[in-house]
Amino acid sequence: MSHQTIQLDWDSIETVLLDMDGTLLDLHFDFHFWTEHLPKKYSQIHNADQAGATRYIAKRLEQKQGQLEWYSTDYWSDQFQLNIIDAQAELKHLIGEREQVLDFLIQVGNLGKKRVLITNSDRPSIQLKFAHCDIESLLDQVISSHDYQAAKEQQQFWHRLEKSIDFDPKTTLFIDDSEAVLDSAHQFGIKQLLSIKEPISSQLRQVDSKYPMIEDFLTLFGKTPNG
Ligand SMILES: [Mg+2]
Secondary structure, eight states: OOOOOOOOOOOGEEEEEEETTTBOOOHHHHIIIIIIIHHHHHHHHHHOOOHHHHHHHHHHHHTTSSSSSGHHHHHHHHHHHHHHHHHHHTGGOOOOOOOOOHHHHHHHHTTTTTEEEEEEEHHHHHHHHHHSOGGGGOEEEEEEEETTOOOOTTTHHHHHHHHHHHOOOOGGGESSHHHHHHHHHHHTOSEEEEEEEETTTOOOSSSSSOOOOEGGGGGTTTTTTTO
């Protein structure tokens, strides 16, 4: 497999906006939680059969995809009548950075660029993730879309972000594994957009992206994977 070389002009970048799940952190945790762990827990607590619970939860999630509720642990705790954060904490051993991410964040900081996490995760989820990985100290600012009551898929999010943090879309790099979110950022006018080749370490990405996809973070500094 040949490596796609992504050429970044770091001199033209002042701010680096970063997604959390599937970008800095391995999406394996979230994928496993929502498709396996939660259906299992739900079927135990509500005395339902597991295959039915799996289908029911998948259907309910699908109905809210791209909306702020989809990312709200409070909402799903209420809907499924169990504490989502407590259930997620049972899988804390699966929380972890993607390869090279810590080195990447250190180097971006060394270049003097502002590192801002922008995530659709709510504050309790962010807290859980931060408690079990090492990215927090390498970020200059942390924004949850729940702070603005608008998901990144919505233009409202970007307008609120522009008002609350000091950034210029023309000198901003944004990395996210969601095509819908990247499209939203593109519509708003973020100049440089990158996607992620394999957000879940345990499986290959099934869809392509119209944005360049990162395979190895450190290649963004012009280094070859083996060089
Ligand atoms: Mg993501």
